[in-house]
Amino acid sequence: MPQALPDDVLSAAQSGDAEAFSQIYYTLAPGVSGYLKARGMEDAEGSAQEVFLTVFSRIGTVRGGYQGLRTFAFSVAHARYVDEVRKRARQPYVSEYDPETDARTSDSAETVALEVLGGSTVEEKLRELPPDQHEVLLLRIVADLSLEQVAEIMGKSTGSIKQLQRRGLLKLKTLVERKEALV
Incomplete structure (x- = not known):
């Protein structure tokens, strides 16, 4: 489990302490980035940056100490993921024909065996x-x-x-x- 921050770090950030913002970022960013990457976000690092811009802009509204902050950060990350899924659904993906990736062909017996094994x-x-x-x-x-x-x-x-x-x-x-x- 990631190292928890003392609740006074959140209070310091809410008061505008730059060091507190850094501590929050370096504690939560790896988990948020990993979550977004695991969800298949095209630019997980960039999306994580956007998450923290939102979190930091609303830090004054966060309640519940460190756990409340963590929950809020992952809520924002989840919302970013949902936004990207919706965006992808509205914009079809267009690609050039590539015979090697054509799904209408059947794999060789060797390829199937290697996939299973x-x-x-x-x-x-x-x-x-x-x-x-x-x-x-x-x-x-x-x-x-x-x-x-x-x-x-x-x-x-x-x-x-x-x-x-x-x-x-x-x-x-x-x-x-x-x-x-x-x-």
């Missing part, structure tokens, strides 16, 4: 989960947020977050066991 990353397995389960596991594991913080960010009850987490972990277990059975 080769290792797959956790990220690939997470992508196979339904979006809500994927989001909960990222916020709980990558961002290391509590059930209550994830519930607040996603606008759901703590009970539904527990269920999404349980179902997501069971689905991951099934995916891993299925892969092991094929090997």
